[in-house]
Amino acid sequence: MKISEIFYSVQGEGVLAGVPSVFVRTSGCNLRCAWCDTPYTSWSPEGTEMSIAEILAEVRQHPAARHVVVTGGEPMIQPAIGDLTRALHDAGLHITIETAGTVWADVACDLMSISPKLANSTPRERDAGRWVATHDRLRLQPDVLRRLIAAFEYQLKFVIADPADMEEVESLIAALNADRSRVVLMPEGIDAGTLAKRSHWLVEICKTRGFRFSPRLHVMIWGNRRGV
Numbered sequence: 001m002k003i004s005e006i007f008y009s010v011q012g013e014g015v016l017a018g019v020p021s022v023f024v025r026t027s028g029c030n031l032r033c034a035w036c037d038t039p040y041t042s043w044s045p046e047g048t049e050m051s052i053a054e055i056l057a058e059v060r061q062h063p064a065a066r067h068v069v070v071t072g073g074e075p076m077i078q079p080a081i082g083d084l085t086r087a088l089h090d091a092g093l094h095i096t097i098e099t100a101g102t103v104w105a106d107v108a109c110d111l112m113s114i115s116p117k118l119a120n121s122t123p124r125e126r127d128a129g130r131w132v133a134t135h136d137r138l139r140l141q142p143d144v145l146r147r148l149i150a151a152f153e154y155q156l157k158f159v160i161a162d163p164a165d166m167e168e169v170e171s172l173i174a175a176l177n178a179d180r181s182r183v184v185l186m187p188e189g190i191d192a193g194t195l196a197k198r199s200h201w202l203v204e205i206c207k208t209r210g211f212r213f214s215p216r217l218h219v220m221i222w223g224n225r226r227g228v
Contacts, residue, residue, distance in 0.1 A: 001080045002027040003055065004040060004047040004073065007227040008062040011069060012218035014113055014184050015155050016096065021067040022059045024084075029073040030138055031100055032131040033121040035159070037190050037224060041073035043127070052080065052087050059088070071098035076105045085109060101148055102141045112152035116140055118168050120161045120188065145176055154182060157214065160202055161188040166209075186214040190224040 004027040011019045025038070027047035040046050050058075059068055068088050075081055076099045088095050089108035097107060101114040117139040123131050148154060156178055158169050173183060185206055187198035195216055206213040222228040 001050060001052070001055070001078050001084065002045070002047040003050045004038070004045075005227055006055065006058045008065060009228050010217060011067070011096070012216050013186055013214050014157050015212065015214075016067065016111065017214060017217055019067050020065050021069045021096070022062050022065045023069045023071060024055060024059065026070070026072045026075045026078050026081075028077060030077055030102060031074065031117060031121070032123050032127070032135050033117060034123040034126055035121065035161070035188055035190070038073065040226070045073065052084050055084060056087055056091060059091070059093070066092075067094045067096065069096045069098060074100055074103065076103040076107070082106045082108075099148075100139070101145045102138055104144050104147055109152050112148050112154040113157055114145065114148055114154055115157045115159065116145060116172060118158060118160075118165050120159070120165055140172070142175060149176060149178060155184050156182055157184040157186060159188045160185050160198070160205075163201060163205065166205060180210060181212075184212045184214045186216060189216070190219060192220055192223070195219060 004025040006024050008022050011017055011021045027041045027045040029042035032042055036042050075097060082105055085095055085108040094110045095108060096111040096113050097109045098113045101116050122135055185202055187195050187202050189195040189198055203213050218228045
């Protein structure tokens with residue numbers, strides 16, 4: 001499996017924000033989000049081929065951690081994702097999988113963290129627009145989303161860049177018949193200033209509509225850096 005990085009930090013987003021976790025970041029993605037903050041796993045994927053035994057050995061370097069986050073890129077496209085997650089489960093770890101929800105795989109997972117990509121993710125101004133059609137065709141897969149929601153404990157985590165994004169969010173929640181208490185809204189941004197500005201109005205939306213607000217703790221604390 002091609003691994004971009006493995007590091008120990010705290011979960012920065014979602015319902016487990018602040019929990020010490022080992023992050024296993026796979027390399028490779030089937031989407032190309034305009035605002036992707038890990039281009040080294042998507043636009044220009046890089047990493048090292050590692051066996052599951054080697055990945056487990058790295059994870060075990062952090063014995064205080066009881067949580068592991070398998071992320072990307074898109075980890076669900078990795079052929080060995082099922083074997084990796086089952087090995088992590090057998091090691092007694094709580095497993096979060098960070099996914100866009102476009103691909104189904106047979107995995108072990110305690111929290112399926114699903115981040116469906118809204119229209120604000122389409123890379124119209126990037127790479128001369130060459131990925132626009134493919135990205136828009138793949139970014140929402142309702143049948144896969146329904147299957148993931150039915151099979152796993154989940155959160156639906158949406159990246160919000162503008163209040164107008166909420167129309168698409170509400171439409172998708174209704175189409176999926178998703179539990180609104182599991183919906184998490186997170187401001188788009190890769191610097192503390194942008195996150196703070198968008199957080200002010202996004203918090204008010206969360207208060208009005210009853211959704212959970214999520215910060216991006218790792219960006220707030222360390223900035224837009226790798227390995228945090």
